[in-house]
Amino acid sequence: MATQLLEMKGIDKSFSDVKVLQQAQFSLDSGEVHALMGENGAGKSTLMKILNGIYARDGGTVNVKGAEQSLSTPSAAQQLGIVMIHQELNLIPHLTVMENIFLGREFTYGPTKLIDWRKMKRESTRFLSQLGLAIDPDTVVEELSVGQQQMVEIAKALSKNTEILVLDEPTAALTDREIEALFHVIASLKKSGVGMIYISHRMEEIFRICDRITVMRDGRYVGTERVAETDMDQIVKMMVGREIKDRFPKVDITLGEDKLNVAGLSRKGVLHDISFSVRAGEIVGIAGLMGAGRTELAKALFGVDPIDRGTISVNGKPTSIRKPIDAIRAGIALVTEDRKDEGLLLPMSVSDNLSMPNLATVSNLGILSGAKERELSDKMMKSLFIKASSGAQPVGSLSGGNQQKVVIGKWLATNPQVLILDEPTRGVDIGAKKEIYDLMNKLAADGVAILMISSELPEVLGMSDRILVMHEGKITGQFSKKEATQENIMMSATGGGEPHAAS
Ligand SMILES: Nc1ncnc2c1ncn2[C@@H]1O[C@H](COP(=O)(O)OP(=O)(O)OP(=O)(O)O)[C@@H](O)[C@H]1O
Ligand SMILES: [Mg+2]
Incomplete structure (x- = not known):
């Protein structure tokens, strides 16, 4: 039988007169994965920072394993086995992976307490490999991708004696493979009785790995449901206080002339002979796995990275884009x-x-x-x-x-004439997502050509007129809205299947 690890009750918190939490509450059992959900700004991260001794609460009680705690400092929380993986990364960029993992807790030996680098390296490698990561612990953190940095944060949490683990949007920057590795770790922590608080805006994920869901709205507690006894519609309604009928409100409009023409775009080792066009009013989704070259394509179009070959035309006029300012002048905008x-x-x-x-x-x-x-x-x-x-x-x-x-x-x-959106709704709540989609519709209706890179397939399928799939720097698939399915996109994204012409 699971025992209660944590109970937070009546939590209040203001930042200079703005009440951010009002009578918030949350509880957690051992071996439980408990989701904390709510719209952007609902107060989820703030409540968890209070649990971690980062912010002081103005009122309310926190009970950990039956004893009331003041949690006045981060180290007080850590001593109780409470560890948080932050939404915005917290690593020190110029230190190595292992220095970050053991920061302030370095292994030492001998009477003079020399740092035991070998042991630190061995232990770091052990925690990294638990996550299926082959990163050298001597790598300086700033050389890692955002996803890898996130995994190092997780390795750091694993290396501590954790009883309560807070994961604040851990998967937002991870590849599918890294996400699977993380879910594996979560399952094994669960078995050993660790309680986990899981914050995410990805419904599918929550319904897959969580036991209960607590919803907050405007800093207040709305309710707690067992995942087995609820569904997405109910949770959405609890979060936004109304029903959201249509998650992807794509409006079909009559397309105009070509706005963006890309021909033979190449960058050594990164992009290979990329050609496509986007018409006025068209939303073209770009799917692919992380590392497929989608962000690199966006950066090349926006003049962040140089290209070796190829042409980029806007409104039929060839451009010469060497810097972002050239792209902005040509009418291209990039949301990174x-x-x-x-x-x-x-x-x-x-x-x-x-x-x-x-x-x-x-x-x-x-x-x-x-x-x-x-x-x-x-x-x-x-x-x-x-x-x-x-x-x-x-x-x-x-x-x-x-x-x-x-x-x-x-x-x-x-x-902009051409708007490139790279993961536009990452970390964005369901209501705000819809606002962003409505905005895309509005811009399309005004004749803007939109290129949307996204790792969320439901979003790509829901909002695109046409879908391009990338794999290893090439376009390996092209599907009209009608033809596209999760299966044929995934097939192209992993390099299988024949390139396909959209009808
Ligand atoms: N240090 C701070 N100073 C002032 N206001 C803050 C501070 N931290 C948070 N807030 C405010 O508190 C509110 C709740 O923020 P919080 O980060 O807890 O939201 P959240 O539920 O985690 O949202 P998201 O899903 O976007 O991460 C927001 O309105 C935010 O602007
Ligand atoms: Mg947050």
Whole structure:
């Protein structure tokens, strides 16, 4: 019989007068995987940071294994066996993998406490291989992909004596294979009695690995359901307070002329002879496994990475794109997948971030206008439903999904002809996803050509007019909306199947 590990009750928390949590509650049993769900900004990460001693609560009680705890510091939480894997990565970029894993807990030997590098290396390798990772523990973390960094965070958690493990959107940046490895680890931790709190916006995942789901809305507790006794519709309704009928509200419109033509695009070792076009009003989805070259294609089109061969034309005019500014001038905008590294300046305000690629719009004769900046940011915050106290709030203190909306907003404001979206709804809640889809429909109706890279197949199938599949830097499949299925996309994505012409 499972025993109760944790009970949080009546938790209150405000940040400078804004009530972020009000009477929030959560409980966890040993050997349980308990999902915490809610829209962006509902307070999930904040509640978990309170459990981890990162934020102090204003009110309420936290009971761990039958004893009330104040959890006033992160180390107090750690001593109780509470470990959190953060939504935004927390590794130190210039240290190695093993230095990060054992930071502050280095193995030592002898009376002078010399660091035992060999033992650290051996132990790091052990935890990494549990996750199916063949990373050298001596690698400097900043050389790893975001997904690999996330896996190192998980290895770090495994290396601690964990009884309660919080996973805050652990899979957002992982490949399918890494996700399977993580689920394996979760299953074995579950067997050994570890209780896990799992935060994710991916419904399918939650229904696969969780036992119970607790839903929060606007900082309050809504309810807890057993996964076996509920369904997605009920959970969505609890999260957003209304029903969302149509998860993918794709509107079909009459397509115009070609907006974007790409011919023979190549970059040594990365992209091989890529040719395709996107018409005005068309949404073209790009599917493929992680590492297939989709982000590289986006970066080449946007002038981030140089190309060796090939042409990119917008509105029938060949462009010469060497830098992002050339792409912006040609009418191309790119919403990047990695908002922390490339998308946003976290300490700066929402309004500054929105203005960045739009300096001409927010200036008068070359001088920045505060009024114009505010106008732009008010407009974008309103049309994208960005949840922030005002345009002056630093982007870094917004919830994850709201940060994503700021990234989209800043590029939308450039009025692009061609909009490239790389994983546009990663970390975004179901209501906000729908807002982003509605926005894509609206832009398509205005004649924008949209290229949407996504790893979520339901999204690709639901929102695209046409789907291109990439594998090892090549286009290995092309399907019309009618022809496309999960199976034929996966077949092309893994290199099987014949290239296919869309009808
Ligand atoms: N350090 C902070 N200072 C000010 N406000 C904050 C801070 N941290 C969080 N908030 C606010 O608290 C609210 C809840 O944020 P939180 O990060 O807990 O949401 P979340 O449920 O984890 O959302 P997401 O799904 O987007 O990650 C948001 O409105 C956010 O702007
Ligand atoms: Mg969060």
